[in-house]
Amino acid sequence: MTTARLPRPVRIALVVVPVGFLAVFFAYPVLAIVGRGLVPQWSVDLDPLGDVVTDAALRHIAWFTIWQATLSTVLTLAVGLPGAYVLARCDFPGRRVVRALVTVPFVLPTVVVGSAFVALLGDGGPLGWLGLDQTLGAILVAHVFFNYAVVVRTVGSLWSHLDPRPEEAARMLGASRLRTFREVTLPALRPAIAAAGAVVFLFTFTSFGVILILGGPGTATLETEIYRQTAQLLNLPLAAALTVVQLVAIVLLLVLTSWIEGRQRVSLSLRAAGETARQPRTAGARLFVALNLALMALLVGVPLGVLVTRSFDTPSGFGLDFYRALGEVHAGSTLFVEPVHAIANSLEFAAAATLIAVVVGGCAAFTLASAHRRGLDALVSLPLGVSAVTVGFGFLISLDHPPFDLRGSWWLVPIAQALVAVPFVVRVMTPVLRAIDPRLRDAAATLGASPGRVWREVDLPIVARAALVAAGFAFAISLGEFGATVFIVRPDRPTLPVLVFRLLGQPGPSNFGGAMAASVILMAITALAILGIERFRAGTLGTF
């Protein structure tokens, strides 16, 4: 698709809008952070950064961040690979439904996941006796819950396309099933496994909401420490230094993953998916499938089920008390503003953020679809890799004085949320725009359609559809956004995720019940947004 036919001012706007937005709301805050971390008070002071390297406690935090991300990745891969096999290579009734259900956890807001696991593993929860609350164990389980879908769909997608013949050849040559898997299948799957592992590592490395809610004093990561230093200890230079370390780590990670992906260039013969799926034959195979399906059901269903159940489990029996309480102010609660306002706030913020994200992301997508500009592509994707905490913290310290004094503005939160959503919007829209066959336009033109008419008849329907899907994504992301929002939200305008977090931080059954109810509401609204997306999606969009 080319924008060459559009008038010049439009073409310029299509580039300026996203670049300008990212420059002001991403590059500038990040530079402010780096400045604050390395040059506080106008003189280069590497002490905070030095502290990070020399202080044993901070080193431990950095190491723990890597450690928990590594464990999470290994665990998710171990649990997810069999699941990928079952969904890719086994044919059973309800396969498509299962595949869709498995993706649900991934799109949930982090506070909902945190709440669900607190409900499950915390005091009073069905698995509370395990004593996992506030430990690494809880975090790992939640991470597996979150990222299972990444492994299953990324690896499963390649697996279902793999030619089964080399595997059969290996079997003919005397390799048992296990041997065949190790010697033939696994090497062929390596690119997908590496990609999935890299994504899971990145997500768990920058995991914030989950660790904040589920973790304890001993499970501090870079992200949670940045938050703690900012919100509790007011040590902004150290927080900035930590953010710089975080940024460097992520950039290195991204470089490493793209290098790894570049090396795996073995051409495989691929088959159409579905061709390779077989019904499980032997009792052993059936058991394997059944076990994995049970695992999926447990993994996805139990935490969410417990969350919903406990939201109705009031001291006076099952009922809507907690939900009703959200709409009231009652004595004994420390919240004197009705929590239901948080729902309205969230919806308004998300709507505004969606608008911004679709406009900015749409412009970027148009530009990227017409000419492959590596720079813009990387720039647009950076907020995705850089954590939301960095965005929130950057806003906090940079946008509170001229030339961009936005601290009091209502628009601050939507802009931050839009920033987090823009990369997704671009990812969704660009391939669709790229795929518009220019010959369709030529055909329309030769059949007598004017350029404007061509755009209306050929481009607009496709663009509109893609924009709607992107809008749905942006809305769901903004709704659940926590990491950035928690830094910049003002106490009189909380969002739902922030509300859930606050309620979870206060003990007492009514606060806990309120947190459950609010989480369920947040989950329901997110689900609606996602369902809206699915209705408009044309075919599969491949992997993420």
Next chain:
Amino acid sequence: MLAVAGLTVTYGGTTAVDGIDLDVGDGEIVCILGPSGSGKSTLLRAVAGLEPDARGGVSWDGDDLARVPPHRRGFGLMFQDHALFPHRDVQGNVAFGLRMQRLPGVEIEARTGDALALVGLAGFERRRISELSGGEQQRVALARALAAAPRLLMLDEPLGALDRALRERLVTELRALFVHLGLTTLFVTHDHDEAFALADRLVVMHDGRIEQVGTPAEVWQRPANAFVARFLGWNVTHAFSGADAAVRPEAVRVVDHSGVSGTVIARTFRRDHFLLAVRLDGDDDDSEVVHAEVSLDADRVPDVGERLALDVRPGDLLHFD
């Protein structure tokens, strides 16, 4: 020796292989010949143990293999599109089966070298699969199957992916190789030139069933039924004798005097003769097309659209029982 008894493979509602009985003696080269969809590949895979839906008896030297998984049958299988391991080099591919047998490294190296030499690829050990031509890849696939010294070697359309010249050359080499090694071989193809050149015994398959078994000469000279005849390129028609009979195109002559009349609808040049397709006179919905050969030396070669008369000698007609 391989004994197949009542082998049936059904999936969905279709029966791909319908109650096949088949024997392959030690050192014999048997070919299963048939058009696509005849079930021949499925039959091969069922013998290999790769078809979980197969029912019926497959046994080797009297031992029933029903419960034996593919990797313990000791059969070699060379796939139609070679199915080499893309992430290993030639050596890694060819040595695979030997590694599964846990042979010592020295022996593995030696036998790999031997196998590659057998297929004419000595010295190719370190090459990457992606660097090889189609013919070379096919030979590596063959070397891989041979190196493991299987007691039965199976090949699925072994030369299908190659061009004609290469195919003709390889066919001779392969036969010489198999005979030299004394391998019990079972292979599958739709190309009867390949089948005749390679096989000791032919099994013609159609719709999951065996139509005829015999040596290539037997099958060629006396097709057992209309299907086999047509498959081998014979005419099957009742025009010349009142009852269905098969006659080879080269035995159908264009004559001046009375015979079976018809119109030429196509004419194809076949290097040393022309092949005419003649639509015989008759009811429109029942008109047959008969192929006749006309030598290049003939006085004149009929054109498309011309009417002519065809005749055969009674001795060239083959009636089916």
Next chain:
Amino acid sequence: MRRALLMITITITIAISATSGMLVTPSSAASTTTIALVTHDSFAVSKKVLQAFTKETGIVVKLLPSGDAGAALNQVILTKSNPIGDVFFGVDNTFLSRALDADVFAKYAPRALSTVPDEYQLDPSHRLTPIDHGDVCINYDKQWFADKRLAVPTRLGDLTKPAYRGLLVVENPATSSPGLAFQLATIARYGNRGWRDYWTKLRANDVKVDDGWESAYEGDFTQGGNDGEYPLVVSYASSPPAAVYYAKPQPKTSPIGTMLDSCFRQVELAGVIKGTDHPAAARKLVDFMLTERFQADIPLQMFVFPVRDGTPLPAVFTKFAEVPDEPWSLPPARIGARRDAWIEQWTDTVLR
């Protein structure tokens, strides 16, 4: 296709109407001003008392609880250029120097300051006004110790003895105000060099650390009402009266005792936030906080003591509160200078 366009239009309309609603700040009606009181989550005041204030002055008070004392103060500091509220309540002596250094409060000395004893007047610059005081002390469960025939610990040093292993729950000074107060008590007691040893011994004696007072007291204290297992908790001198107050029927003696040697004095202050849109109204609220009406309401709402001389205390307080004559204390300036380092050292010693 048309449906898609319709949905886009609807979304945009909603967004615009929503945002325009937000951009217009609600204008105050002619007769009522609304001001926001930013506090920590433990703030409590009777509705009647607040309503009386509104009736008297025509000012409506909106409460903005914003986390614990430290987090709430940080919020005020971080939003300095665009204040989130008009009055802040909840600066205590441990955060005093941070609040003053950040210069987020406007100078105002209410006339009623003259009724407040000198020992509570911690801010000579009059940007913050003392409102209440309390002592953070270790409370013990009398019944539990009686049942176990164990002598109640009386001095700080007792807590490191094996007899009291695994019986004490404290709060994390990084996240909890009483937690920090207790740490400061140990620093005041053992000095800069000795307090870490003390905590090392406490750690070896299986002390439990909770994030906040609620989880420690309500969750882990045996008298907290929730199957707690620790009979010793860092809490307040006002906990014994509170226990009686909330018990039904009210017992003759409090089930909870106070370890007087562990007490650290806390004073809570309030102030007018700099840059507020309603300075006059904010000052009126601070004035109100020092009136007898507000001060008398404090004990049973927040379980601390009023600073105003002569304020009548509820009966449970006079009967059951045990207050030391000379609790531990440290100069606020010193706390301000060293608190971060002390907290990091504590975290190192106890948690890592």
